[in-house]
Amino acid sequence: MKRSLSIAAFAAVFGASLIFSATSSNYVPVKAADVSDTNTVVNNQGVSDKTWSNKLTKAGYVFKLAKNIATTDGGLYQRKNGLLKKYSLKHAKKVFAKNMLFKIDRAISVENGSLVHIVSQNGKYKFWTNFLTGTYNVNGHKKSLKPLIKTEVEMITNTSKEKIAKKLVTAEKLANKLKGSDKKLAQESITQLKQWIDNEVFANIPVLLIGSL
Template sequence: MKLSQTGIVLLSGLVLGGLGMVTLDNSDVYAKQENGYSVHTGYDKPWGSQLAKEGYVFRLENDQNNNGLWSQPIGKNGHNLISRKAFQQVIKNKVDFKIYRVWQYKNGLQYKIVSRSGKYRGWIDNAGVYNKYSLDKQLQPIIEQEQKVVNSINSKYPYTTHYNKADLMVYRNDLAKANKEASGLSGNKRAIALSSVKEVNRYLRSHNADLVPTLLWQKVK
């Protein structure tokens, strides 16, 4: 997939989904047709259910593809549910959202989101969504280790999980360091970090792009 590169970056590493997570080397993490997964237009129910479990941890960011929340995903003739002014206010107020549905199409992804109060609900391009914990200072060492592993996998092994033994050892060591850092945290942040490291470990084994942790969805600073 060749994607619009605006809005949110996945740190400096990945292209995510369809419309906004930018890479320095243009590795298409979510180009499933290139990684043995079929691209289709329609709802990705398993991924939607997976993201819903993360709860209200997502926030919205300005992106040239987004000017509100839409009643239908792309290709279904939806209408805008919120004015541009109200949309900007939602961003300014840092309203928390949950993702609970995923729409996949040839050139990207859209998410159906809902605010904690239920006041705001609709579809948005994935470029306009980031995980609020991705900016947490305590989580940065874990994020950096995860980023390092995922970026290397996508650069060196875009189409296979048959890793060189030396590289595989490096990946495992880097994730062990991330796990140690995560274990040293407390409370909710510890749980978030440990879960994120597990997702990268599963990505290492399966190369399933849905397993790239949302902790790597970061707002452009």
């Protein structure tokens, strides 16, 4: 039996609720992600925000702002005293137009989803945004990796548990066919995918899939 609600659909719902709240009151209460907060458990499944943040940071400057940041009412936030204040759509469009690379240096779990803090490669821009809808991994646009990504996305969003093992074999075969840096990225993604299979929480979603779900 397939999952009744895909991660992509959940992310859309969460993103919409976050934007609505920010629009109506300018501030959205969230759990602060200070140093003392780094051991927060995601979904009570034993994955700390610190571990999650380290995994995302390790990927480096491979993220760009998603198009919806500049086509809706914006999705970039600043945080102060545990509250989020949204930047204007005009500012979001201006930043999006620069087509910069970002790194994720912090991820936090909140009541209805997850947020990430991103830093531009030139160090001039820093924002909070939605985990799955605010950015995308540029490696996810590589033609050579598309078949693997498609298989992994299917496993995460709508494949029954009974079929996951079979699809995992397919994903591993696709990864083994690749070469050089693409193969390394694929193998890292497979390792992270297996972690997700063991524990289906946002923190275990493969980094390569951010923006593809």
